[in-house]
Structures are given as C-alpha cells and as structure tokens.
Amino acid sequence: MRVVSEPTAGLSYVALSGYALIGRAQAIRAVALSWLFTMLSPAIAAETSFSTVGRFLVLGAAIAAVLLRSRLARGRSETHNFVFATVLLGGGIVIHGLLFSSYPAVSVLKAVSWTATTAAMLAAWLGLGKEARSRLATDLFGGLTLLMVFSLPLLWSPLGYLRNGSGFQGILNHPQVFGPTAALLGAWAIGTLVAQRRPSWAITVLVAACLVLVLLSEARTAGIALVLGVGGAVMMLPMMAGKPVNAIAPGIKSRRFVGLASLAVVGMLAVGPALMDRIESYLAKGTSSDTVVEAYYKSRGDLIVEMWGNIKTDPFRGIGFGVASNSSEMKVQRDPLFGLPVAAPIEKGVMPVAVLEELGAPGLLVVAAWVVVLLRRSGRENVAGLAVTLTALLVNMGEYVLFSTGGMGLLLIILIAWAASAPRARRVPS
Structure with missing residues (x-):
C-alpha cells in the first residue's frame, strides 16, 4: 500500500x-x-x-x-522507575515551555509527543516476556538488515544517490538518514559479534557491509559515532558490569575474530594510500579541511555560533524546547482541522549545546542525569545495547534528533528503549 x-x-x-x-x-x-x-x-x-x-x-x-x-x-x-523518570523529565519540559518558550504551543506539543512516545516504547519493551522481547529484537535486527540488503542494488544506480549525487542513500530519502541507520545496525551487529564465543560468518559479513555503507553515505557523524560508540561500549561495560572484557565480549579473542582482524589490517596496509585518500575525502566531505575538527567546525560552526548567542543572552531560562535559534525563520506546519502545530523542523546539531540553548543550564543538568541513567540501564552486561545507545547519542553531535518523534529520531527512540529495557543478567555463584 x-x-x-x-x-x-x-x-x-x-x-x-x-x-x-x-x-x-x-x-x-x-x-x-x-x-x-x-x-x-x-x-x-x-x-x-x-x-x-x-x-x-x-x-x-x-x-x-x-x-x-x-x-x-x-x-x-x-510504574517502572525509568518510565516514571522519563515522564517526569517530559513534564518538566512541558512546564518550561509554558513558562519560558517563545513558541509555547510548539514546545508543549513537541514535549508531549516525545514524552508519550518514549515512555510508551519503554513500557512496551519492559512489558514483554523474555521470549517475546528476544523475538521482537530479532525482527527489528532482521528488518534493518533487509533494508541494507534491498539498498545494495542501488549502488550502481543514480537512484541510490538521488539527494545530492554523491552520498549513498539506498532506499531511504537522505544520506544523513541512511548513514546513521547503517551505523546503528553496525553497532548492534558488532556488539552481537563480540558477545559470541565463535562469531558467525553472517554477522561478520554484516559488520563489514555496514562499515562500507556508512562510508559510502558520506555521513561523517554516523561513522565517527559508530567507531566511538562501539569502542566506548567495550571500554565502559567491564567497569559498569564489574566483569573482565573476556567474560562480557569473549568473541574478541576468538580465532575467527582475530583472523579477520588480521586480514583487515593486511588489506588496509595493501591499499593504504587509496584507503587514506578515501577516508580523508569522507571526513572533509567536499571542504578544504585538514583535520576532523576543522571539518566539523565548517559544517556546524555557524549553528553553534547562533546558538551560543542565545545562550549568552539567557543562560538559565533558554528559548524553549524545539524552537529554532532564529525563531522568525521557523516554518510551522499545522493540521487543517484544529490548527495545532504538527511539524516545526529545525536544524541545530550538537545536542548538548542545543539543549542548553533551549532549556537553559538547569534543563541541561536534568537531561544529562536522564542520559546517565539511560547509559547505566543500557550497560547491563550487554555490549550490543550499550554500543547502540552510545552510537545513538553520538549521532546527536551532528544531528540533534534524540528529542524528535519525526525523521531519524523515531528509530533512535525505539532502539534506546530496547537497550534500556534489557533485564539484569542473573549472577550465578561460582
């Protein structure tokens, strides 16, 4: 249909x-x-x-x-504690919107939409039994994998590069959607791979495919988020779970993983110059930048400067949740029946700065506390869950979508709710 x-x-x-x-x-x-x-x-x-x-x-x-x-x-x-905490966070944002937002209707409706959706997804995952939860997670993982598979034929077609002619978007509408999607699937797949004592060939091939597709999408933030998200999960999880890496990620020392990693290193050395040129082109993305930081500033610097101007004007109250830095440029789409705002897209990137601009310093602290709880719950001896959550959060360093129920934000909500709803592993006495 x-x-x-x-x-x-x-x-x-x-x-x-x-x-x-x-x-x-x-x-x-x-x-x-x-x-x-x-x-x-x-x-x-x-x-x-x-x-x-x-x-x-x-x-x-x-x-x-x-x-x-x-x-x-x-x-x-x-009510589950984390669901309750999410509702409290959303309720606080609603009150903030009513008191301080320059567009109260937009702020309140965006906050209500995010709160209700996130709390519902968390409650839905938490309400599933162990088998039903595992089956649904497998369905989502398989669905995202099929999305990548169905996109592969478009690698040789202009339809795969429809948006800008260079970044691969597959069957999705933008490379900046396809890249983060491939990165999230890649983080999930890598987390699954290292958790297996003998990683399967199917997962191994999927990891390689996701890495290549992220590179082809030219979505720099997605690629960096994938690398840092997986690396951060492997480093953080032993401390959070109180177990050594070998117990949490036994696949890292498997013969298959070590062999494949060795082949990858040999391949990188063999095609070193060409690969480095490709990586440099990916990070620069059409700019004359010499470093990643310089390329990032050229991409997001103007947005940061505009947000910082609002922060200096009022660092404690903020301008309102979901409000554009220049409110006069906001384009609000309203439904034809009631005239309620149903869409007000904004472009900011750099989530911490955006939250500080919108909610002020107190709001940023509350959101940071919620994120810490989210990470602790995602790191319950589950490499895949923590890797997906970290990747999702790091994607927001380039595209501020975590608090959006439209576009890429909806997928992030579903996946972090899955990660945060993981049951605590039962400890068996030695």
Missing part, C-alpha cells in the same frame, strides 16, 4: 494504526514501520501529504495500546 500510489500510501498509515492496537509488540513494530514509511526514498515510494498526520495517528494508536495494557489500566499504581 505504501509504494503503490499516493491514496494507498495514506491508507497504509491507517492500516498500521489498526495493527498497533493489537498488542505491545505490534505497537513497537507499527512505530518502526511508520518510521520506514516516512523515510522511504521518493524513487521507491509515492510521496504523500498524509505522512505527518499518519505518523501521529500510528503513534497515538501505539500509545493507546500500551496504556490499555499497563498496570494503571488494571487499577495498579506501580
């Missing part, structure tokens, strides 16, 4: 909404598919003006499905 025509594309969101109401797992699948439906390349699927409203329709159905199956609906008041 999504790819046939514009009328059926609109109806596909309605069908997803009905599917979301069936149960917790179906709600998560429906939200993931709504992200895919919205992010599909116009070369693959018909464009539809109903996508924004349709996305909210799916989110509303998913939230309703989780609420109907919650303990509150059964007359019990118990």
Whole structure:
C-alpha cells in the first residue's frame, strides 16, 4: 500500500494504526514501520501529504495500546522507575515551555509527543516476556538488515544517490538518514559479534557491509559515532558490569575474530594510500579541511555560533524546547482541522549545546542525569545495547534528533528503549 500510489500510501498509515492496537509488540513494530514509511526514498515510494498526520495517528494508536495494557489500566499504581523518570523529565519540559518558550504551543506539543512516545516504547519493551522481547529484537535486527540488503542494488544506480549525487542513500530519502541507520545496525551487529564465543560468518559479513555503507553515505557523524560508540561500549561495560572484557565480549579473542582482524589490517596496509585518500575525502566531505575538527567546525560552526548567542543572552531560562535559534525563520506546519502545530523542523546539531540553548543550564543538568541513567540501564552486561545507545547519542553531535518523534529520531527512540529495557543478567555463584 505504501509504494503503490499516493491514496494507498495514506491508507497504509491507517492500516498500521489498526495493527498497533493489537498488542505491545505490534505497537513497537507499527512505530518502526511508520518510521520506514516516512523515510522511504521518493524513487521507491509515492510521496504523500498524509505522512505527518499518519505518523501521529500510528503513534497515538501505539500509545493507546500500551496504556490499555499497563498496570494503571488494571487499577495498579506501580510504574517502572525509568518510565516514571522519563515522564517526569517530559513534564518538566512541558512546564518550561509554558513558562519560558517563545513558541509555547510548539514546545508543549513537541514535549508531549516525545514524552508519550518514549515512555510508551519503554513500557512496551519492559512489558514483554523474555521470549517475546528476544523475538521482537530479532525482527527489528532482521528488518534493518533487509533494508541494507534491498539498498545494495542501488549502488550502481543514480537512484541510490538521488539527494545530492554523491552520498549513498539506498532506499531511504537522505544520506544523513541512511548513514546513521547503517551505523546503528553496525553497532548492534558488532556488539552481537563480540558477545559470541565463535562469531558467525553472517554477522561478520554484516559488520563489514555496514562499515562500507556508512562510508559510502558520506555521513561523517554516523561513522565517527559508530567507531566511538562501539569502542566506548567495550571500554565502559567491564567497569559498569564489574566483569573482565573476556567474560562480557569473549568473541574478541576468538580465532575467527582475530583472523579477520588480521586480514583487515593486511588489506588496509595493501591499499593504504587509496584507503587514506578515501577516508580523508569522507571526513572533509567536499571542504578544504585538514583535520576532523576543522571539518566539523565548517559544517556546524555557524549553528553553534547562533546558538551560543542565545545562550549568552539567557543562560538559565533558554528559548524553549524545539524552537529554532532564529525563531522568525521557523516554518510551522499545522493540521487543517484544529490548527495545532504538527511539524516545526529545525536544524541545530550538537545536542548538548542545543539543549542548553533551549532549556537553559538547569534543563541541561536534568537531561544529562536522564542520559546517565539511560547509559547505566543500557550497560547491563550487554555490549550490543550499550554500543547502540552510545552510537545513538553520538549521532546527536551532528544531528540533534534524540528529542524528535519525526525523521531519524523515531528509530533512535525505539532502539534506546530496547537497550534500556534489557533485564539484569542473573549472577550465578561460582
């Protein structure tokens, strides 16, 4: 329905909404598919003006499905601590928007949308049994893998580079969407690989493919986030779990992993100059920058300067959640029935600076505390979960999408909710 025509594309969101109401797992699948439906390349699927409203329709159905199956609906008041903390964070942002935002309606509706969606995804994952959770995680991992596989034929077609002619976007609508998606899948795959005592060939090939696809997308932030996210997870997890690396990531010392790493090093030495030229071109991305820092500043420097001007003006109150640095340039899309703002896209990047600008110094501290709890929960002896969460957070150093329920933000919410909902591993006495 999504790819046939514009009328059926609109109806596909309605069908997803009905599917979301069936149960917790179906709600998560429906939200993931709504992200895919919205992010599909116009070369693959018909464009539809109903996508924004349709996305909210799916989110509303998913939230309703989780609420109907919650303990509150059964007359019990118990709520998981992290879900409760997320609701408190969102409630604080709503109050901040009402008091200090230059666009209160935009700030409040964005905050309510993010809070309800994130809390619902966390509650849905936490409400699943062990087998159902594992099965759903396998479905999502397989779905993202298929997305990469279906994109491969477009490597030799102009349709794969439709957005800017150079960065590979596959079957998605932008290289800056495809690159982070490949990076998140790559982090998940690497985490799975090192957790296996004898890594499978399928996972090994997938890791290599993700690395290549991130490079071809020219999404620099995604590539750096993948490297730092996986490296950070391997270094942080032993301290968080209180176990040595060998116990948490036994695959690192497996013969297959060591052999493949050795072959990779030999291959890099063999094609060293050509590879370095490709990496330098990837990091510079069409600029004359000599270093990564210089390239980053040329890409995000103007945004940082504009945000910093607002921070110096009012470092404690902020300008409002989800408000553009130059509010006069905001383009707010409203629904035709009630006139409520349903979309107000902004471009900022550099999440810590953006949060400081929008919520002020007190708001930044509260968000930082929430992120610390998120990392602690993601690092419950699970390399893949912590690697995915770190990669998702580091992606926000170039694209501020963590608090967005549209675009790339929706996939991040689903994956960090999966990582943060991991049960604590049972400790067996020696």
